[in-house]
Amino acid sequence: MTQDEQTALDAVRNVLDSYSKRNVENCMSAVAASKPILLLGTNDNEVFKTIEDVRDAFNRDFSNMTNIRWGEYRHIHVEAVSTLASVIVELPISYQCGGKEVETHFRYALTLTKEGEQWKICAGMTSVPFKAGTYSF
16 A cells, blocks of 8 residues: 555544544544535435535534444555545444444445645545345346
C-alpha cells in the first residue's frame, strides 16, 4: 500500500472511530470543506449535500444509537493518487437502539480529496447488505 493509500485509509478509520465514540465534531472534521459533497445514507431519504445535512445526520444517529462497536474489517480496497482517493470497506457494527442490541454489516464506498496534507471525505455511500434471497431483483 502506498503512503497516500495508507493515509486515506487511516482517515476513514479515524472517522469510524469517532463515529463509535459519537463524537460529532471529530466526524465533521473528516468532511471536505473545499469541494461540494454528496453522501448517500442507508435510507432512501438520506441524501446529504451540505455540511449542515451531514451534521444533522450524525446528531440523529447519535440520538438513537448507543454503545456503538465496530468489528474487524472484512473487506478493504484503497486506491489513491496525489489528491484523490477511493476507500471501500465492509465491517460489522453492533449498537443499542431503543433498548435492543443490533448487529449488522456496513459497507462504505468513500471518495476523499486532499485538503492540505489531510484526506477529507467529499462523496460516498453507505449500505447495509441484505442476506441473499431476501430481496427480489
